[in-house]
Amino acid sequence: MTRVMASGVFDLIHLGHISYLEQARSYGDELVVVIACDSTVRRKKHEPVNPDTVRARIVGCLKPVDSVVIGREGDIYDTVRELAPDVIVLGFDQKFREEDLERELSERGMGHIRVVRADECADDLNATRRLIAKIRGDS
Amino acid sequence: MTRVMASGVFDLIHLGHISYLEQARSYGDELVVVIACDSTVRRKKHEPVNPDTVRARIVGCLKPVDSVVIGREGDIYDTVRELAPDVIVLGFDQKFREEDLERELSERGMGHIRVVRADECADDLNATRRLIAKIRGDS
Numbered sequence: 001m002t003r004v005m006a007s008g009v010f011d012l013i014h015l016g017h018i019s020y021l022e023q024a025r026s027y028g029d030e031l032v033v034v035i036a037c038d039s040t041v042r043r044k045k046h047e048p049v050n051p052d053t054v055r056a057r058i059v060g061c062l063k064p065v066d067s068v069v070i071g072r073e074g075d076i077y078d079t080v081r082e083l084a085p086d087v088i089v090l091g092f093d094q095k096f097r098e099e100d101l102e103r104e105l106s107e108r109g110m111g112h113i114r115v116v117r118a119d120e121c122a123d124d125l126n127a128t129r130r131l132i133a134k135i136r137g138d139s
Numbered sequence: 140m141t142r143v144m145a146s147g148v149f150d151l152i153h154l155g156h157i158s159y160l161e162q163a164r165s166y167g168d169e170l171v172v173v174i175a176c177d178s179t180v181r182r183k184k185h186e187p188v189n190p191d192t193v194r195a196r197i198v199g200c201l202k203p204v205d206s207v208v209i210g211r212e213g214d215i216y217d218t219v220r221e222l223a224p225d226v227i228v229l230g231f232d233q234k235f236r237e238e239d240l241e242r243e244l245s246e247r248g249m250g251h252i253r254v255v256r257a258d259e260c261a262d263d264l265n266a267t268r269r270l271i272a273k274i275r276g277d278s
Contacts, residue, residue, distance in 0.1 A: 012151055013152050013197060014189075014193075014197075015193055015196060015197065018196065018197060018200050022200075049273055049274060050153075054153075054154055057154060057157065058152060058153075058154065058157060061157050061161075061201050061202050061203075062200050062201065062202070063200050063201070063202055064200075132274050134188055135188060135271050135274045135275060136274065136275055
């Protein structure tokens with residue numbers, strides 16, 4: 001049994017999300033997804049359109065996903081320790097570098113966790129910000 | 140084996156969609172979803188944010204859904220005849236009245252098809268137009 005962890009905001013589901021989750025699921029038998037909580041989204045990106053509870057419910061309804069957890073603000077490594085994944089799959093545009101994450105995990109006694117990066121979705125024409133721009137009528 | 144048919148635009152997936160599809164799936168063993176094609180959406184509602192191919196791919200990734208078909212412009216009854224559902228589940232806000240649809244089906248030799256209406260999702264705070272208004276910053 002290989003448990004895979006993926007993470008993200010997952011506001012307004014687009015093909016890039018689907019591709020990321022399908023790729024993540026392919027690395028194991030069970031995919032758990034950590035949904036960024038609203039306070040984390042506000043701090044790092046922007047006001048979420050959907051609250052974390054709604055984002056979690058929708059992501060949990062996607063076929064590649066076995067379970068969903070809403071992340072806590074603060075130390076991601078506590079969440080990783082609790083979920084105990086065998087593999088962490090980073091989204092193609094997530095800012096962590098694989099080697100940095102592996103080193104941080106190793107320093108916390110979790111050096112056995114494999115870190116891989118998903119490929120960009122070939123037809124990712126619909127990332128959330130572009131969706132929002134389109135809805136707003138920005139050129 | 141009871142085949143259920145649901146239909147809609149399914150642009151920007153929200154909890155109302157999820158609730159509708161989960162309810163529809165509960166009426167049988169197999170759920171096929173007809174996605175309104177872009178020309179139909181333009182004629183009836185508004186310009187779709189996502190093209191029909193993308194909407195179909197995302198809906199096909201939802202757990203309650205077994206298969207997805209993009210509708211043709213024109214006679215919905217041709218699509219119903221091809222898909223041969225045992226049950227058609229209408230969304231709570233779809234304009235067809237159950238009795239009108241049953242009569243139309245009956246006149247076309249498909250009177251055996253049961254027509255039911257889904258309940259409104261209790262937490263449907265996120266219908267597409269409200270999502271779009273929120274993104275646009277409308278009050």
